[in-house]
Amino acid sequence: MIRNAGAGSGDARPADLPSHVLAAHRKLLRRRAVAVLTTQIAILLVFLAVWEVAGRRQWIDVLLFSYPSKIARLLAGKLADGSLMPHVWTTVLETGAGFLLGTLLGTALATLIWWSPFLSRVLDPYLVVANSMPKVALGPLFIVGLGPNMGAIIATTLAVTVIITTLVVYASFKEVDDNYVKVVRMFGGTKSQSFRKAILPASIPAIVSTLKVNVGLAWVGVIVGEFLVSKQGLGYLIIYGFQVFNFTLVLGSLVIIAIVATVMYRVVASIEARLNRKP
Amino acid sequence: MIRNAGAGSGDARPADLPSHVLAAHRKLLRRRAVAVLTTQIAILLVFLAVWEVAGRRQWIDVLLFSYPSKIARLLAGKLADGSLMPHVWTTVLETGAGFLLGTLLGTALATLIWWSPFLSRVLDPYLVVANSMPKVALGPLFIVGLGPNMGAIIATTLAVTVIITTLVVYASFKEVDDNYVKVVRMFGGTKSQSFRKAILPASIPAIVSTLKVNVGLAWVGVIVGEFLVSKQGLGYLIIYGFQVFNFTLVLGSLVIIAIVATVMYRVVASIEARLNRKP
């Protein structure tokens, strides 16, 4: 049963009801948002605390898993001597580019195969199989094609994101109620208008949730790319950390990735909220 | 304009129309299926032919890119001496397990957060951020947790598939028309029944398209896992190929992955066809 925000304010005069209910509803929304945030922060803090204690008391192998304050010290040190930010910027740049390009290309490809059902049927197995190629094994392709530079890294990112985006977005295009397209066609709308006026707006929620998936995939792609070829970036720091067996550095890089990914998530979430302002 | 299969059979007697139209419709479907398959095979053959010629004429670096007949010879040889199949079986087994587990766990997790909107809001950023952790960097975690064996490989696969599945499937749960749930609740249906009778069946197409994504991700996960730790499997063959600078072996392994992935795709596609038999 949908509990209405104002249930219980039964003694208000009916004429005042709407404003009462509206106020109660807003309060509820605010309270819920606060509860969510509090829980999220609590989870984070508990996790950090347990990790810290486990590390300090040697319940876990510190060599392999380090602990938060050790990681924080390392990062603070690198931040202070200015050796951290160039890595962060490089990777953020690459990730941003990979994320945007991947989402755009994937959506464009999905649009193309939506346009031609024949093409979609022909390409379907190729997409699935291409998606199953381990991207690391394709390293030589990118290096030979684009040289051992940022191009190869972004290509790796695209290899990771584009096909998944295509498959997921295309699936959401297909899910759109045919009747919306019928309405457009009824008014003499062209195929392109059917797409722009019905298919695309109806799929926006699905595309936004693909954005969330892509935030993750772009990072994975960039880091894999940096594994293959790089002299700077968080992926580079990670392999370097592995090389010199400094897992605190590895985990520190992961922490930074998590932080920047959270920021990116916030951006996507606010886009989502803006699109959902309606209902 | 939806061109009906039988348009043009205008001179048939109305009483015979249905059977005429049905026959024409079936013929059309068959012809379309044949056209799709023919095009797919043609694309494959052209690709192989171009590759072969480019390889033989040295337009591409054979050392890095090999060519089909060379790869075929290598695979045939390994098939004959029995050294290939153990690798294939190991990987297929791992992939199958990772695929099934990943899809099941992801769907289960999506169900859980659908169940609790609060949980879903709390976990949403964690999922996105967790998804952006480069799985390769988590290798040591799995090795410590599960040892350098198949367990670690399957864990890597799950790390690759589960969160994406969760995000995509949960998004599709949210897309389901509220009114279907209303119908279930109207009959006094429980929340679990709302899920089983409305949300789940309505999301089946989306889940199947996630299966297609997962076919790919499971392979990527297994291969990455085998990169981390393995003594057998196609991923092992790939790194070994890199190690001994035998790219024909690397490409051969990729070809086998493509073949088995195609088989898996066929299975998923036939599930999809069965589910779509309806309309």
Place this chain on the structure above:
Amino acid sequence: MDEAKPSVVLQEVSHVYVSGKTAFLALERIGFTLQAGEFVSLVGPSGCGKTTLLSIVAGLIAPTAGRVEVGGKAVTGPSRQIGYMLQHDYLFPWRTILDNSLIGLELHGNITEGQRSEALGLLAEMGLGDVAGQYPHQLSGGMRQRVALVRTLVTSPDILLLDEPFSALDYQTKLQLEQLIADTLRKWGKSALLVTHDISEAIAMSDRIIVMDRRPGRLRRDIRIPEEIRAASPMKAREMPGFHRLFGEIWNEFEDMEARREPL
């Protein structure tokens, strides 16, 4: 009339819809009683809150203020005693017509062979016998509406809430279904709350007619139908002497509401 059947009581029910920055008072202090075995029609201009009221009685939405009781117990959610046929059909596209008809029973537990054949019988009675194996998108609008009706009827609820159940049907089919519903309800002593735009239908089927006003939704009139019209079948009722007077009375109510409104 069966004494064990429940009645529905509404007391001072108000409802406010909230969305984003606005709140809209859809119902204001609605109070009435649906006796066990009684058939009440709800008429009123489009948008006056009839569907909202039905959803509240069904337990699908909680009223902002006021109290709803079914059989003496406060409504806190949907119950099996109540069968609600929504204004739009919302058949499940992935289920056949027969399976759509059986969804209610399925949700209540296992389906017996008897219930299955009962549903098939009901479908056939409504002229849908030969489409039982088809899917909703293969049916016309009126056919889908009838499937939704079957879906509600087969669970044999004590109280039926019907939201414009015959709006997409031709006159003959409509009359026959009116007859079918009236017979069923009378036979088992069940009660019903019918939303309709067809004043004749309201008069022909009901024991009482409630006329609602709009902006905000309020009770305007509660009209008792004379015994002789009530006793007659829906088809016959339309030819009774008092019928036209009643029709005119309700008509005038609408005219009055209309007159109050900005020019349409």
Place this chain on the structure above:
Amino acid sequence: MDEAKPSVVLQEVSHVYVSGKTAFLALERIGFTLQAGEFVSLVGPSGCGKTTLLSIVAGLIAPTAGRVEVGGKAVTGPSRQIGYMLQHDYLFPWRTILDNSLIGLELHGNITEGQRSEALGLLAEMGLGDVAGQYPHQLSGGMRQRVALVRTLVTSPDILLLDEPFSALDYQTKLQLEQLIADTLRKWGKSALLVTHDISEAIAMSDRIIVMDRRPGRLRRDIRIPEEIRAASPMKAREMPGFHRLFGEIWNEFEDMEARREPL
């Protein structure tokens, strides 16, 4: 009447629905002409193929056999000359009511300020002035239906195809909208094909009534409405002397069709 307006001609139109392993003959050899400026109603039992026929005229589905011409040219797809109001509203949930009303114009090109205020005016005329900024899910069933009507009317098509446009409306609103449509059509000399289950409505509004039979969908009768009823407004027409005879005649057609059918 404007001589440039197009007429609609159907010749031997048949349609078969194919799905999976079955084929269903929905329409059999339908032929008639809708003259420019003429108002024709289509009545028939539920499931007889009325919606199918409208979709064919609108160019949304191609008939299996036969020919449809609009203004002398064969129909190959939807055109701007034709405005089709679907049986179900299918408003876009992501657009406000006003934006939903404007979708047709938007698809035809840029929207002028004049068209915008025209749409707003039409919404107000239908009692939806104050919900123009809301979203479809905030509206009642009847309100949504009126929005769909506005959406069709604002593109000012030469030929209107209306599929049960007033089924969710109360009597008063319905009469007023009938009047509105009748006036508009007469004023601009446009033609209309109206599907309805309300025989009175069909008589009151039309120049001709086509009665369809079912299984398969066929033309049964083509009834011309006497001049005096046609000349009267829809509201007045219902009180004309010849009205009841006509009603009875059509009623009997339905009774005959009914009699042929398996027991309902």
Place this chain on the structure above:
Amino acid sequence: ACSGTAADRTKIRIGEVTRSIFYAPQYVAISQGFFKDEGLDVELTTTAGGDKTMTALLSGAIDVALVGSETSIYVNQQGSGDPVINFAQVTQTDGTFLVSRKKIDKFDWSMLKGSTFLGQRKGGMPQMAGEFTLKKKGIDPQKDLKLIQNVDFANIPAAFASGTGDYVQMFEPQATVIEKEGKGFVIASFGVESGQLPYTVFMSKKSFIDKNSKSIQKFTNAVYKAQRWVAEKPVDDITAALMPFFADTDKEIVKAVVKRYKDQASFATDPIVDEKEWNNLQDVMQAAGELQQRADYGKLVNNTFAQKAIETVKK
């Protein structure tokens, strides 16, 4: 030595950092049955990369690791209660070669000046040994040449083959393959130039060694037998012994590589980790800036098993 049935053999799990001809003695010990003769049942896993190998060792997933001894120094540098002990050396020089794109008849290290040099990735032993050698030859890797260090180990051949770099520092068998294909020419060996180092060593956790000293002794014995076998046998025999482990490599290439490593004495002839070699390693690491504090030889190296093996096996 005795050989029992599989049941009463002790199981030892080895993790090797990569599959390489460079580790020939290990494969010989397996294929010639030296481990088996000692009553050991060895299970070999490739745990690609020093980090993974060390992780597996520290977490007890493997018993013995075959990995560069610099990793044990890194672990020590991070501070560990249970240090990783080097107990049997397998290779004693760097394993990379200098490959030139153009054929050079009379090579001199100064020719590298002003060229583009495709090196190994930072932090790894090949890179450290490479830069150490360059510096030794009077070349400043940062100033005197254009150093490309951003390519992953596995992709260096691809990068070179597609035109990156005038010179490349490359492992085997890539160097031999590149040479065979005419895409480059091996002109010098970093192994020869950087001097002797405890390059690849069998190591294990101290706690494991303390508890399983008998098995470790047997293990070392087997390794020593294999080293002697490799030292004595001709290249053809060694190649034959390796082939089961390199099924997909051209036999001629394996042979060429074995010969190259054997000729430059890359394979250690006994399992002892010399203190001089140890210090040389730390010099190299220090020069590369990767060593914060020098590691105590006595703390991380245990030669007792090696010495005992030499005594027993000789008898």
